[in-house]
Amino acid sequence: MHPETRFDNYFKSAFTVDSVIFGFDEGALKILLIRRSEAPFDDYWALPGYFVRQDEDLDEAAQRTLRETTGLENVYLEQLQTFGSPGRHDFGRVITVAYYSLVKIADFTPRADGLSRDVRWHDLSALPDLAFDHNEIVGTATEKLKRSIRTRPVGFELLPPEFTLTDLQHLYEAIWETRLEKRNFRKKILSMQLLVDLERMQEGVAHRPARLYRFDEQRYQELTQEGFNFELREGKSR
Amino acid sequence: MHPETRFDNYFKSAFTVDSVIFGFDEGALKILLIRRSEAPFDDYWALPGYFVRQDEDLDEAAQRTLRETTGLENVYLEQLQTFGSPGRHDFGRVITVAYYSLVKIADFTPRADGLSRDVRWHDLSALPDLAFDHNEIVGTATEKLKRSIRTRPVGFELLPPEFTLTDLQHLYEAIWETRLEKRNFRKKILSMQLLVDLERMQEGVAHRPARLYRFDEQRYQELTQEGFNFELREGKSR
DNA sequence: ACAAAAGTGTTCGGCGTACACCCATGG
DNA sequence: CCATGGGTGTACGCCGAACACTTTTGT
Numbered sequence: 001m002h003p004e005t006r007f008d009n010y011f012k013s014a015f016t017v018d019s020v021i022f023g024f025d026e027g028a029l030k031i032l033l034i035r036r037s038e039a040p041f042d043d044y045w046a047l048p049g050y051f052v053r054q055d056e057d058l059d060e061a062a063q064r065t066l067r068e069t070t071g072l073e074n075v076y077l078e079q080l081q082t083f084g085s086p087g088r089h090d091f092g093r094v095i096t097v098a099y100y101s102l103v104k105i106a107d108f109t110p111r112a113d114g115l116s117r118d119v120r121w122h123d124l125s126a127l128p129d130l131a132f133d134h135n136e137i138v139g140t141a142t143e144k145l146k147r148s149i150r151t152r153p154v155g156f157e158l159l160p161p162e163f164t165l166t167d168l169q170h171l172y173e174a175i176w177e178t179r180l181e182k183r184n185f186r187k188k189i190l191s192m193q194l195l196v197d198l199e200r201m202q203e204g205v206a207h208r209p210a211r212l213y214r215f216d217e218q219r220y221q222e223l224t225q226e227g228f229n230f231e232l233r234e235g236k237s238r
Numbered sequence: 239m240h241p242e243t244r245f246d247n248y249f250k251s252a253f254t255v256d257s258v259i260f261g262f263d264e265g266a267l268k269i270l271l272i273r274r275s276e277a278p279f280d281d282y283w284a285l286p287g288y289f290v291r292q293d294e295d296l297d298e299a300a301q302r303t304l305r306e307t308t309g310l311e312n313v314y315l316e317q318l319q320t321f322g323s324p325g326r327h328d329f330g331r332v333i334t335v336a337y338y339s340l341v342k343i344a345d346f347t348p349r350a351d352g353l354s355r356d357v358r359w360h361d362l363s364a365l366p367d368l369a370f371d372h373n374e375i376v377g378t379a380t381e382k383l384k385r386s387i388r389t390r391p392v393g394f395e396l397l398p399p400e401f402t403l404t405d406l407q408h409l410y411e412a413i414w415e416t417r418l419e420k421r422n423f424r425k426k427i428l429s430m431q432l433l434v435d436l437e438r439m440q441e442g443v444a445h446r447p448a449r450l451y452r453f454d455e456q457r458y459q460e461l462t463q464e465g466f467n468f469e470l471r472e473g474k475s476r
Numbered sequence: 477a478c479a480a481a482a483g484t485g486t487t488c489g490g491c492g493t494a495c496a497c498c499c500a501t502g503g
Numbered sequence: 504c505c506a507t508g509g510g511t512g513t514a515c516g517c518c519g520a521a522c523a524c525t526t527t528t529g530t
Contacts, residue, residue, distance in 0.1 A: 183522085
């Protein structure tokens with residue numbers, strides 16, 4: 001370690017990582033929360049996360065703490081923002097590096113762990129009071145999601161492997177909290193060459209069955225690189 | 239402080255803030271760097287920044303350290319990303335929260351201070367080896383700048399109060415490292431209603447003098463809120 | 477048959493694209 | 504009078520906007 005002591009005063013902080021995990025189900029956006037099992041905020045709902053170890057990379061810590069609190073593994077986590085108000089933690093100076101991700105709800109079975117009493121998907125539109133400044137973090141993440149879905153093919157991670165155009169439209173509508181015009185949405189999304197027609201149909205629905213699609217992995221990578229511009233004015237019909 | 243000791247191990251880290259300050263001059267993008275005056279990396283060029291105090295907010299710390307290393311005050315700093323590899327600092331675990339900003343070079347006169355031997359604008363295209371992982375941080379900031387200029391009226395902060403359309407075009411060309419077609423650039427930028435025609439002309443240039451413009455503060459705020467989409471294909475003529 | 481979504485055709489206007497040519501000033 | 508940028512006019516094509524009507528399934 002360093003030979004000098006004049007920096008010692010600075011080495012008294014801790015940092016944590018917290019993850020905002022978005023999912024999509026039943027036409028609504030969800031967030032994965034844990035119920036804390038230790039002070040402070042014992043028993044409160046909170047974002048999955050914990051302290052970062054001394055020799056641990058931030059990205060790794062995010063993966064590990066997500067696993068240890070919810071059981072989720074191999075989730076692609078992207079750094080969101082760092083929150084560090086002096087008063088945000090009772091035990092001392094703790095700043096948190098927030099991550100976020102989009103996952104298919106069906107792909108994972110969250111389970112509580114030593115660090116959490118409970119894990120559950122919550123409707124984004126009806127969140128309880130969360131521990132620390134986690135409500136603020138969720139707000140920031142939601143803003144970012146709204147913006148990034150306009151420039152990147154985001155639906156990919158939120159929808160099941162096979163989906164209908166209406167599913168995809170509902171996803172956009174849920175994130176943007178708006179209604180889109182069906183015809184124009186379809187024309188736009190199809191013109192991007194991002195979807196592959198599976199040439200199969202929905203089954204067991206009480207109406208004309210919809211065509212099933214999947215994302216074209218190749219094209220998805222391209223568009224993620226270049227970025228695109230997905231904008232549609234609000235529409236009445238759905 | 240907290241009554242329990244089992245968290246003590248975590249409270250041994252330090253964190254810093256570092257700022258990437260972009261400027262624009264002579265048709266080229268610049269970055270403000272300081273020369274360090276203490277170990278580690280004594281005498282190396284580095285981003286302006288320093289340790290965050292125990293009871294200090296991150297945003298405040300960014301402002302303060304920027305002032306104390308370069309003399310710049312009242313700069314609008316936006317959080318960029320946090321860098322925290324375990325090995326990035328010799329003295330122990332130090333993570334840094336990076337900020338970035340765009341400023342008019344003429345508005346400030348950087349001066350070295352106790353924490354810096356020297357302060358200077360460097361051409362982004364010819365940076366030296368910087369201290370720590372600061373080259374990586376600059377790279378991340380540059381990527382972000384390229385992307386955000388496509389969705390927000392960014393030139394505002396980089397250009398002098400009065401400028402010509404060609405100045406503005408050169409700015410976009412410098413950031414994107416491309417050439418744009420003059421006619422189309424002008425039509426697009428004028429159609430946004432973002433510029434105010436000052437009805438005055440350049441003076442003392444050895445060619446037809448260009449019309450001077452300024453940004454419309456009002457409209458700038460609007461567009462920053464909504465976001466827009468500025469995209470133009472590469473063009474040959476300038 | 478009827479409900480409930482799925483799915484399509486078309487017109488209109490705006491805006492990005494790609495050009496070549498004229499204008500004003502200093503030297 | 505010429506070099507050096509500044510500053511247009513415009514035809515074309517594509518794509519987003521705004522419509523209403525037909526098709527296919529389960530009940």
